[in-house]
Amino acid sequence: MRVSSSLKDVAARAGVSARTVSNVVNGSARVSAQTRQKVQEAIDELGYRPNLAARNLRAGRTGVIGLAIPELHSPYFGELAGLLVDAARRRSWTVVIDQTHGDAEAERRLLTGDSGRAMDGLIISPWALEAQEVASTARPLPVVLLGERSPEGLADRVAVDNVAAADDATTHLLALGRRRIAAIGLQPHLHNGTAEQRAEGYRRALHRAHLAPRPEWERPVTALHRQDGARAMAELLDGGASPDAVFAFTDELALGALHLAHTRGLRVPEDLAIVGFDDIEDGRFSHPTLTTVSPDKGQIAERALQCLADRIYSPENEVPALDLTIPHRLVVRRSTVPGAPAD
Amino acid sequence: MRVSSSLKDVAARAGVSARTVSNVVNGSARVSAQTRQKVQEAIDELGYRPNLAARNLRAGRTGVIGLAIPELHSPYFGELAGLLVDAARRRSWTVVIDQTHGDAEAERRLLTGDSGRAMDGLIISPWALEAQEVASTARPLPVVLLGERSPEGLADRVAVDNVAAADDATTHLLALGRRRIAAIGLQPHLHNGTAEQRAEGYRRALHRAHLAPRPEWERPVTALHRQDGARAMAELLDGGASPDAVFAFTDELALGALHLAHTRGLRVPEDLAIVGFDDIEDGRFSHPTLTTVSPDKGQIAERALQCLADRIYSPENEVPALDLTIPHRLVVRRSTVPGAPAD
DNA sequence: GACAGCTATTGCCACGTTGAATTCAACGAT
DNA sequence: ATCGTTGAATTCAACGTGGCAATAGCTGTC
Numbered sequence: 138m139r140v141s142s143s144l145k146d147v148a149a150r151a152g153v154s155a156r157t158v159s160n161v162v163n164g165s166a167r168v169s170a171q172t173r174q175k176v177q178e179a180i181d182e183l184g185y186r187p188n189l190a191a192r193n194l195r196a197g198r199t200g201v202i203g204l205a206i207p208e209l210h211s212p213y214f215g216e217l218a219g220l221l222v223d224a225a226r227r228r229s230w231t232v233v234i235d236q237t238h239g240d241a242e243a244e245r246r247l248l249t250g251d252s253g254r255a256m257d258g259l260i261i262s263p264w265a266l267e268a269q270e271v272a273s274t275a276r277p278l279p280v281v282l283l284g285e286r287s288p289e290g291l292a293d294r295v296a297v298d299n300v301a302a303a304d305d306a307t308t309h310l311l312a313l314g315r316r317r318i319a320a321i322g323l324q325p326h327l328h329n330g331t332a333e334q335r336a337e338g339y340r341r342a343l344h345r346a347h348l349a350p351r352p353e354w355e356r357p358v359t360a361l362h363r364q365d366g367a368r369a370m371a372e373l374l375d376g377g378a379s380p381d382a383v384f385a386f387t388d389e390l391a392l393g394a395l396h397l398a399h400t401r402g403l404r405v406p407e408d409l410a411i412v413g414f415d416d417i418e419d420g421r422f423s424h425p426t427l428t429t430v431s432p433d434k435g436q437i438a439e440r441a442l443q444c445l446a447d448r449i450y451s452p453e454n455e456v457p458a459l460d461l462t463i464p465h466r467l468v469v470r471r472s473t474v475p476g477a478p479a480d
Numbered sequence: 481m482r483v484s485s486s487l488k489d490v491a492a493r494a495g496v497s498a499r500t501v502s503n504v505v506n507g508s509a510r511v512s513a514q515t516r517q518k519v520q521e522a523i524d525e526l527g528y529r530p531n532l533a534a535r536n537l538r539a540g541r542t543g544v545i546g547l548a549i550p551e552l553h554s555p556y557f558g559e560l561a562g563l564l565v566d567a568a569r570r571r572s573w574t575v576v577i578d579q580t581h582g583d584a585e586a587e588r589r590l591l592t593g594d595s596g597r598a599m600d601g602l603i604i605s606p607w608a609l610e611a612q613e614v615a616s617t618a619r620p621l622p623v624v625l626l627g628e629r630s631p632e633g634l635a636d637r638v639a640v641d642n643v644a645a646a647d648d649a650t651t652h653l654l655a656l657g658r659r660r661i662a663a664i665g666l667q668p669h670l671h672n673g674t675a676e677q678r679a680e681g682y683r684r685a686l687h688r689a690h691l692a693p694r695p696e697w698e699r700p701v702t703a704l705h706r707q708d709g710a711r712a713m714a715e716l717l718d719g720g721a722s723p724d725a726v727f728a729f730t731d732e733l734a735l736g737a738l739h740l741a742h743t744r745g746l747r748v749p750e751d752l753a754i755v756g757f758d759d760i761e762d763g764r765f766s767h768p769t770l771t772t773v774s775p776d777k778g779q780i781a782e783r784a785l786q787c788l789a790d791r792i793y794s795p796e797n798e799v800p801a802l803d804l805t806i807p808h809r810l811v812v813r814r815s816t817v818p819g820a821p822a823d
Numbered sequence: 824g825a826c827a828g829c830t831a832t833t834g835c836c837a838c839g840t841t842g843a844a845t846t847c848a849a850c851g852a853t
Numbered sequence: 854a855t856c857g858t859t860g861a862a863t864t865c866a867a868c869g870t871g872g873c874a875a876t877a878g879c880t881g882t883c
Contacts, residue, residue: 143869154833159871169831189598190542191869193533194838201576208562210761215558219551222579231598233544233574236565255532255574363765396765418553422706422739424767486839497863502841510860534839537868 142183151179162187198257202445205235205247205261206283211361211389212417214262217283220438221260228442230257239327239360241265248280258445267328279448281441284331293444293458297432297465299331303338305467306384306412306430311346313473315382315410318343319354321369321394322361322386335386335414354378358390366393374401381409382473388413388420388429395423395472410473425471432465485526494522505530541600545788548578548590548604549626554704554732555760557605560626563781564603571785573600582670582703584608591623601788610671622791624784629673629803636787636801640775640808642674646681648810649727649755649773654689656816658725658753661686662697664712664737665704665729678729678757696721701733709736717744724752725816731756731763731772738766738815753816768814775808 144162148155153172160166161176168176179185193199204221206214218234225232233256237243244266247259262283282294310318320339324332340350353376356369366385370393373380385391391413395405403409405425413420413429420427440461447456471477487498487505494501496515503509504519511519522528536542547564549557561577568575576599580586587609590602605626625637653661663682667675683693696719699712709728713736716723728734734756738748746752748768756763756772763770783804790799814820 141869144871145869155869156833156835156871157831159869160832163871165871167831172831188537188869190533190536191838192871194531194537194840194868195870195872197838199533209552209565210555210559210562212553212555212558215555215561216553218558218577219553219579222552222577226578231576231578233576234561234565235569235574236562363761367765392762392765396767399767418706419555419735419762422710422735424739424742484839487841488839498839499841499864500862502839503862506841508841509862512861515861531839534868535841537838537870538840538842540868 141188142185143188144185147176147179147183147185150183151176198449199255200230201233201256202230202442203235203247203256203259203261204232205237205244205259207237207239207262207264209234209236212419213387213389213415216417217434217438220434221442224438224442228446230442237264239264245270249277257449260441260445264329265327279445279452281444283437283441285329291458293448293461295437295441295444295461295463296331297430297437297463299334300338300341302414302430302432302465303335303384303386304342305338305465306414307339307342308345309428309467309469309473310382310384310410310412311342311348313382313410316346316348317354317378317380318348318382318384319356319373319378319380320384320386321356321358321366321373322390323355323357324359325357326359332386339384354380361387361389363389363393363396366390367397368393370394370397382411383409384412384414386414388415388417388427391427391429391472392419392423395427406471406473406475412473416468420470423472425475426477428470428473428477429468430465431468433463437463484531485528486531487528490519490522490526490528493526494519541792542598543573544576544599545573546578546590546599546602546604547575548580548587548602550580550582550605550607552577552579555762556730556732556758559760560777560781563777564784567781567785571789573785580607582607588613592620600792603784603788607672608670622788622795624787624791626780626784627674629677634801636791636804638780638784638787638804638806639674640773640780640806642677643681643684645757645773645775645808646678646727646729647685648681648808649757650682650685651688652771652810652812652816653725653727653753653755654685656725656753659691660697660721660723661691661725661727662699662716662721662723663727663729664699664701664709664716665733666698666700667702668700669702675729682727697723704730704732706732706736706739709733710740711736713737713740725754726752727755729757731758731760731770734770734772734815735762735766738770749814749816749818755816759811763813766815768818769820771813771816771820772811773808774811776806779806 144155144158147158153176158176160168161173202225204218209215209218222232235247244263247261258279260281260283263285280292282292284296307318322332323336343350356373358365358369383394385394391411395411398405398409405411413427416429416431420429444459469477487501490501491498496519501519503511504516545568547561552558552561565575578590587606590604601622603624606628623635625635627639650661665675666679686693699716701708701712726737728737734754738754741748741752748754756770759772759774763772787802812820
C-alpha cells in the first residue's frame, strides 16, 4: 500500500521545481517537450496522483456536486440518479448522494449548505419543503430543483409540465371511453407542488370532457410506494366506488394498484384501465404492461447538470433563474389497450 | 449568498486565537465556559462552517467513502445503495457513487485509487474483474468487496453463501415435485464468481435428487436485466425444452422470464414455477408474486461499513481479511405456490 | 554589442486547518 | 518566597497545491 507522493517528490526525482511539475500535470503553462517527458517519467515511476483536498483548498472548488433525493431505492429516483452520476462523470464531477426520506429538516439542512463547502453545487428534488421555503432559504451554493416549482424564480428548475402530462394521461383514458376515472397519489398533507399539478391536469381533462370531479375518487397517499398504491386502490374499491380507470401519479403507485386489482379479480384493462407516471422499467415487464407518462429522464439529467455547470463556472453573469420544461410522451401499453405493442 | 468565513475571522470577532476557535469547534481541548460561549456566539453570528478541504488536507482523512456498483438503476443495487448511504450517514461519512457498468477498466481504475485520495475507503461490487485480479491489485486504500470472492483473503468480503442459497432455491422447486428445472443467469464469458456459485448450488441440489444437469437448461445471459431474462426464457422454450420450473439467478431475470411466460400463455406456477434471487420490491407486487432468495440487505450494508471503519480507523492492527457470510432465507410466494400468503 | 521580445522555468506565498510545542497565569505545597 | 503543577490559551509550522511575479536563457534586430 503506497503512501502519498507529492509534487515535491516528483520534482526532486525529475530534477525540476515543484511548480513545473504542477504545470505538466495541469497543462497550465508552456513546458518544453524534454522537461515534460522527464517529469512524466517521474510521475509514472512514483505513481503520483494529485491530492484533491489540497487542490480544492487552493482553488476553492471541490469537483463534487450533491444529489439530494427522497429515496434511492425507488425505481424512478434510482434511474435518475444513475443518469445524473454518469452525466456528472462526463463533466469530471463526482456525485455525493444524500437521501432525505421526505424529511423537511434534512432538505433544509442541505439547502443551507451545512456541509461545509464540500460541494460546488446541489441538485435537489424537494419533497417535504414547500416551494416558498425553498425559495426563501439563503443558499451558499448553486442549486437546481428537480420537479418542484420555485415560485419567485429564485432557483433553476428542471421538470416536465406536470399539468399537461397529467392532462394527457387522463385524456387518453377518456378517449378510450372511460368515464369513471379515479386518481391516486394526492398528498394534501405535504404542500407538494408535483402532486398538486398532476391533480390539476387530471381535473382539467375531466372538465374538458364535461365531467365533474368527484372528491371521493381523488385518493390521497402518505408515500409513493407500491403498497401505498395498493392501499389507495383498496380504499377506493371498498368505498363502493366502481371506477373503470385509474390515473396513478407515479408508476409505483400504479403497480401497487394493479397488484390489488389482481387480488380482487379485476381484469386489466377490461374492467379497469390503469395509467402511471415515470416510465420505470418495471412497467415494461409487468402483467399487463403499464401505460405511462414517460419523461425524458436523460434530458432531465443533462439539463440539470448544464444549469449547475453554468452557475458554478460563470457565477458572474447573474442569469435569472431558469425554468426548463422537459418533454414527455404518453407510452401506451396493455394496461389500457389490450392490443398495444409488446414494446 | 454568503462568502466563506474562516477560523481566523471567528477568532478576530471573539477576541481569541484561531487555535482556540478550532478547539471549541472540535472539543479537542479544554476551553473555559466563558471563552467557549464567546466563541460560539461569534460562530453563530458569522455563520461559520469548517472548510472540509482544509481539514482533510491537514488530517489526511476525507470523511468520504466510495461505492462502486455496476448500475444504480437496477433495483437490487438501488436498494443496497440506499441502505449503505444511510448507514454511512450514521457514521458521519458521505458516499460518492460510481457506476462501473460492468466495465473492467472502470473497476480497475477505482481499485488502484485513481481518485487522488478523495476517499478513505471503497466498497465495490466487482462484476467484470476476476477475483484473481482484484486480489492482486495493489490498493492504496481499504476495500470491501460485495459478493465477489477474494480468493487469497486479500480483501474483506461481505456476501451471502451463494452456493447454499441457490441450493435452497432449487431444493424448494424439487420439493414441489418439479423435475425439469432450468437455470437462467450463467455468465460464462465473465469469470463471475457469483454466477458460478449460484450455478454450483443449483447443480448440487439436482445431484442430490439424482437428477443429471442438462447443459441446454443452463441458460447464459449477457446482462442481468429483465429483458435478458425474457430472452433467455424465450430461447429456452424455442429450443424445445419444456421445463416445469426456472431458477433465475436474480429477481430481474426472474421477472423477465415471468413476463415472457405470460406472453406465451404459460400459467405460473401451474405450468411453470419461478424462483428469483435478491428479494427486490417488485417481486412482492408482481403477478403472481415472486418466490425468491432474500439476502439480509440491511446487514450487508451494516457489516460492510463496519469492516471499512475498522480498516480506516485502526489500520495498525493488520487483521487478516474477513469473509463475512450474511444470512439469507427463502421467501415463498405465488410464483411457486398458488396459495402462498399474499405477503 | 546592446536591447527588446520571446519562452521556459522558478520562488514565494496563501488557501484554512490542526499537531506539537510553548507561554502565561493561578494555585497549593514546601 | 520558591517551585512544581495544572489548566487555558497562544504561536509556529506544515499539509499539497496553484496564482502571481520574477528570472534566466535564447534569438533576432538594428
